[in-house]
Amino acid sequence: MASILSWMLAVAALTRAAPSRLVKRLDNGLGLTPPMGWDSYNHYSCSPNQSIIESNAKAMVDFGLADLGYHYVVTDCGWTVPERTANGTLTWNATLFPGGFPAMGEYIHDLGLGFGVYSDAGVQMCMTGLPNQTGSLYHEQTDADTFAAWGADLLKYDNCYSSQAHGYPDADYNPVVSPQPRFETMRDALNATGREILYQICEWGVDFPSAWAPALGNSWRITNDIIPDWRTVFRQLNQFVPSAGDAAPGRWPDLDMLEVGNDIFTEPEEQTHFSLWAIAKSPLVLGGALNDTLTTIKQSSLSILSNEDVIGYNQDSLGKAANLTRRYTDAGLDVWAGPLSGGRTVAALLNWNNETVTGTLNLPDVGLQSAGTAKDVWNNTTATNVVTSYVAPIAAHGLLLLELGDTTPAGTYPAERCGRTHSQGVTFSRVYGLTDSAAYTLSIRTEGGDGGEEIMVTSSASGKATKAKVSDGSATVAITLSAGSNNTITLQTASRVSFIKVAPPRGTFYPSTAFAVSGTAAHYNCTPGLCAPVGSKITDVTQNGGASISVPQNSSPGSSRYVEITYINNDVALSTSWTTGTNSRNITVAVNGATPARLEVPLSGRSSELFSPMNGWGDPATLGMLVHGFGSGGDGEDMVVVSNANGDAGVQPYGADFVGLRII
Structure with a gap:
């Protein structure tokens, strides 16, 4: 893992958890942008019928959703019967679908939409508590030919009743062999039909499909089912993080279907849900009832699903997913961001709190310092010349969603946009400090003036003036900044200043091997090549066991330092998805006995939790937070303690494994 070498690396901490390692994708020319459509499961479960499918398909057209790109109409589980026909093919339940699937597919096609079907890579489909319905295992080519003959444009392929070694249970989260070969068999069968059929793999994130599914399908589920809560x-978001770097045209990690319109979430929650799925480049598959004999979608939900800006971010031609860039666990806030075509950036500040907060999106958290334009999507406003931060109220469980254009990279301050000229020179305000430090590097670029000119530089954090000597239009000097965006830098010069650049110190990395363990915590030597950059880690970090180290004290009492933590978490919530599972673990850092700072980290595992060396528990990621209390220790040293203090006891008794940390 790279560490913070420049200002922008303050942002990239979590995206480094999902490095791009693109493998050959399924090259069928389909899904070059994330698929969009509607699926019957979230609202109707495994009880669809012809009237439901056709009325919702028509609503997609009537409500303008088809014109916005929602294209596929998928009949999910519950459409077939327990046995195959005499000639060995699947058939529809004639009571529920009296017109038959070919005719229903024709109806959908006549609306200008795509016809999606559902099957399963097991001996039965996912129909717990309902009459058994035969699956496609061992009948892949027959079923692929059948779907093609019906005019299918999409196949959603599930993973129930598929593990022979365990007696074909409904769901097997610990199969003896990988699901990969079964999904590969259906891919080959679909290819053999000669019909273009978009292929959606649905194996719930078992065996880390992002490592192998891109070569098989146009999308693949990376999480267990979404639930109505x-x-x-x-x-879902915590499980997505390690897969973000795998998104690209024709290949999309799938966060599961949308619950917008199902009267489960508040309006701000629906905005958050829709926005995050969109910028993560997940397929946008509607799961609510649009229109049937009992239900019509609310106008507020329809408006959310119809937001052309948000849809545009999902369908952007660049095809790069946003990812978590910073998590403020103690404040209950997440920052997510990703690149868009045209040099734009989409950024989101998510409020996990149960109350409205005044949210501040620090642009350096998304790799930027300023933006010529900032489109506030859900507040329907646009600001110009935004420097360092953007502030707006965020409703409980809502988010601030910004489209940022005409941007400068983090740490770069053009004088024209960020400075204020005066008789003695120029003053830059709203200068951002990642950490309290006297070791920032300030670079100044001037126009005109004589070589050898000396610029007097004053930072508000120190109040002291320092001389910087100009050579060939440039000058460099060390300055002091405080953590936050309230710093001011004043340059006394007769020359015109074009811009300044500010870079934080590199900091010092302390490997887990340098920490003393206590209580339950223990050192663990990893499989060679894993647990980088140390090759080992500290495990069993709990509220009764942690790790400590004394570091040189080089700051004033009570200073705050940015601490970048290299951690490992592969506590995948599969069987616990419907109860307490979060796909996260806590890790806390306390300095000199001060209140611990807490970070709830997402998954870092980027390999199989079943069959890879260390089962994904050797795959590190980094994420940073500001930690208070430095400079207050005795004997010229600060005591740093890594633990799981203030974690959720009983839910997350074990913290994330610890590889090392960098103190900036």
């Missing part, structure tokens, strides 16, 4: 959003 707000807590599901946190769980």
Whole structure:
């Protein structure tokens, strides 16, 4: 893992958890942007019928959703019968679908939409508590030919009743062999039909499909099922983080279907849900009832699903997913961001709190310092010349969603946009400090003036003036900044200043091997090549066991330092998805006995939790937070303690494994 070498690396901490390692994708020319459509499961479960499918398909057209790109109409589980026909093919339940699937597909096609079907890579489909319905295992080519003959444009392929070694249970989260070969068999069968059929793999994130599914399908589920509860959003997003770098045209990690319109979430929650799925480049598959004999979608939900800006971010031609860039666990806030075509950036500040907060999106958290334009999507406003931060109220469980254009990279301050000229020179305000430090590097670029000119530089954090000598239009000097965005830098010069650049110190990395363990915590030597950059880690970090180290004291009492933590978490919530599972673990850092700072980290595992060396528990990631209390220790040293203090006892008894930390 790279560490913070420049200002922008303050942002990239979590995206480094999902490095791009693109493998050959399924090259069928489909899904070059994330698929969009509607699926019957979230609202109707495994009880669809012809009237439901056709009325919702028509609503997609009537409500303008088809014109916005929602294209596929998928009949999920519950459409077939327990046995195959005499000639060995699947058939529809004639009571529920009296017109038959070919005719229903024709109806959908006549609306200008795509016809999606559902099957399963097991001996039965996912129909717990309902009459068994035969799956496609061992009948892949027959079923692929059948779907093609019906005019299918999409196949959603599930993973129930598929593990022979365990007696074909409904769901097997610990299969003896990988699901990969079964999904590969269906891919080959679909290819053999000669029909273009978009292929959606649905194996719930078992065996880390992002490592192998891109070569098989156009999208692949990286999480267990979404559930009708707000807590599901946190769980899904935490599992997505390691897969973000795998998104690209034709290949999309799938966060599962949308619950917008199902009267489960508040309006701000629906905005958050829809926005995060969109910028993560997940397929946008509607899961609510649009229109049937009992239900019509609310106008507020329809407006959310129809937001052309948000849809545009999902369908952006660059095809790069946003990812978590900073998590303020103690404040209950997440920052997510990703690149868009045209040099734009989409950024989101998510409020996990149960109350409205005044949210501050620090642009350096998303790799930027200023933006010529900032489109506030859900507040429907646009600001110009935004420097360092953007502030707006955020409703409980809502988010601030910004499209940032005409931007400068983090740490770069053009004088024209960020400075104020005066008789003695120029003053830059709203200068951002990642950490309290006297070791920032300030670079100054001037126009005109004589070589050898001396610029007097004053930082508000120190109040002291320092001389910087100009050579060939440039000058460099060390300055002091405080953590936050309230710093001011004043340059006394007769020359015109074009811009300044500010870079934080590199800091010092302390490996886990340098820490003393206590209580339950223990050192663990990893498989060679894993647990980088140390090759080992500290495990069993709990509220009764942690790790400590004394570091040189080089700051004033009570200073705050940015601490970048290299951690490992592969506590995948599969069997616990419907209860307490979050796909996260806590880690805390306390300095000199001060109140611990807490970070709830997402998954870092980027390899199989079943079959890879260390089962994904050797895959590190980094994420940073500001920690208070430095400079207050005795004997010229600060005591740093890594633990799981203030974690959720009983839910997350074990903290994330610890590889090392960098103190900036």
